[in-house]
Amino acid sequence: MARINHETTSKIVADFGSKPEMLVQILQTIVGRFGWIPEETIRQLAEELNLSRADVHGVVEYYHDFRTAEPGNHIVKICQAEACQAMGSRKLTDYAKRTLAMSLHDTENDITLEPVYCLGNCALSPAVMINGKTHGRVDEARFNELLDDMRGSD
Numbered sequence: 001m002a003r004i005n006h007e008t009t010s011k012i013v014a015d016f017g018s019k020p021e022m023l024v025q026i027l028q029t030i031v032g033r034f035g036w037i038p039e040e041t042i043r044q045l046a047e048e049l050n051l052s053r054a055d056v057h058g059v060v061e062y063y064h065d066f067r068t069a070e071p072g073n074h075i076v077k078i079c080q081a082e083a084c085q086a087m088g089s090r091k092l093t094d095y096a097k098r099t100l101a102m103s104l105h106d107t108e109n110d111i112t113l114e115p116v117y118c119l120g121n122c123a124l125s126p127a128v129m130i131n132g133k134t135h136g137r138v139d140e141a142r143f144n145e146l147l148d149d150m151r152g153s154d
């Protein structure tokens with residue numbers, strides 16, 4: 001994924017009319033196109049939108065999807081919301097952390113492991129999303145298969 005630069009940030013801000021109230025949409029656009037928001041982009045957004053850096057940081061930290069570190073090529077998300085928790089997503093998350101030897105929000109070996117809060121797949125919980133595709137009723141064995149498929153797609 002390309003890295004955002006100064007010029008592109010300015011263009012995105014202009015596309016939203018340089019309005020501070022459009023900050024969330026601007027951040028969504030940046031993450032959608034570039035996968036994450038570097039610190040220098042946060043600084044630039046604050047300047048161009050006439051906000052404090054703390055304002056922009058506050059919004060970035062509030063939303064789980066607004067990453068501030070470059071993700072790996074593979075993104076594994078495990079649902080932590082209520083229906084999935086009731087069906088064992090905590091245990092599955094622990095298993096994923098052990099198997100991948102990383103914590104949530106970490107990136108190792110080109111894989112980023114993240115929590116997500118409802119994938120709209122509650123009837124088939126616990127749910128996992130790998131590289132944008134949702135999978136339901138994921139137990140440890142299925143998780144291993146999904147990881148193998150993911151690695152096989154490289």
Ligand code: FES
Binds near residue numbers: 084
């Ligand atoms: S609670 Fe996990 S998909 Fe809805």
